[in-house]
Amino acid sequence: MDAKLAQIREDREELEHLLSLAQRARVKDMLSINLRKLDTEYIVTKEKLDQAQVAVTLGQASVTNTPVGRQLDANPVIKAYDTTIKTYSWDQSDKFVKVFLTGLGDLSQVSPDQIVQQFTQHSVSIRINQVGDRNLLFNIHHTGQPIDPKQSYVKVKSDMISIYLAKIERGRQWPHLRASDEVTQKPIAPPKIDETADPSAGLMSMMKQMYEEGDDEMKQTIAKAWSEGQSKNSPF
Template sequence: METLKNDVAELAAFLEQAKSVRVRGVLTAAKAEAEREIVNLEMKARIAAEREAAGTEAKRYLHELTDYGWDQSPKFVKLFITLNGVQGCTEEDVTVNYTENSLQLHVRDLNGKDFGLTVNNLLHGIDVAKSYRKIKTDMVAIYLKKAKEGENWDVLTSIQKRLKQKQDTEMGKDGDNAESALVNIMKKMYNDGDSKTKQMIAKAWTESQDKAKMGGGPGAGLDALGDL
């Protein structure tokens, strides 16, 4: 937890220095990922405390969910999370906590395991009181009531929006300088980071090189670094 908080602070410092929109987008995505890990750790700690208070002896691990589908109607944004056998859970074991710009799903004791999904920085605001979830066969469906009915969400989160804008508007601008600055920052983050950070950067860099080879242009593969 302390390492992640230090990473967030360092990324925030880099953001203050970064000038290129492309570099800022990559740093913003990396900062959001670290913040998401902090939220997940806090959720695990809270669940552990609840079990201890209840005197629960059975030990279950929280499995973080990352895959889901989403759709929208004029009134709702809908998320679909596949979980085999979830229809066997009680209503009390499948909970969703909402804020105006985030959600946190927790499924307790599904085949002896706990599952969690956190989505922060929703693109637009939601009406917490009118948002809800349904348990279906092998699926949890979450219905986020749009604060502004009829408003179109072209992506789910503001981070995805910024990355999309970066790709659309900055592809041909200041390419060499942005790429050079990005490489230097990635090198510093790799040299100073812990093993998890190094693994994450190495994976993104390898994917970026593969994309560059396929795209055949300078900086063509740097978009893969947006996954950080």
């Protein structure tokens, strides 16, 4: 199971690389859709792994008479499930784009070590663990404009989460928070993925389908990424 999680992460990195090379909004939207599918697959796989680990721990506790075993019985593991936050509002100043997440209940007991934040120049990933029986997730796979990861941060108040994205180009107004918001044409159906197939084979099949069905811009993007990947793997 751990190997599958690692494979999904590698597939996601490959798609993020493609997304960084893509120029057209339509191409970016297709890649963003597949990134979201991989995120969902990762969450489901990790949840199964966590369930298996909890079952083993509880099984060991039930057959032992040691003080550790009794302590586990007295303090059972509280399982939290992942909840992706889809509703938000946002505003901006000359220096920051501010994203506000509300309606999440009481957050007054959230401590800094529960917050996992990751910023890149074009993406945002926020995870707040063990908020009651939930892990709160919020992601932007490709921001509308580049941000400064070192100056971006998260602030949790009693009833709201505020995410501050530092603009690289200060004073520039963002027309969209997400790059995919710029897409106005009919939504594109994501490529079909065989969930029972080997993860690496699934990625290759998805890439092949995107290449065959894509326009010239999409084909050039995929060809460039493939060529760079082969160069990195070459021993010479």
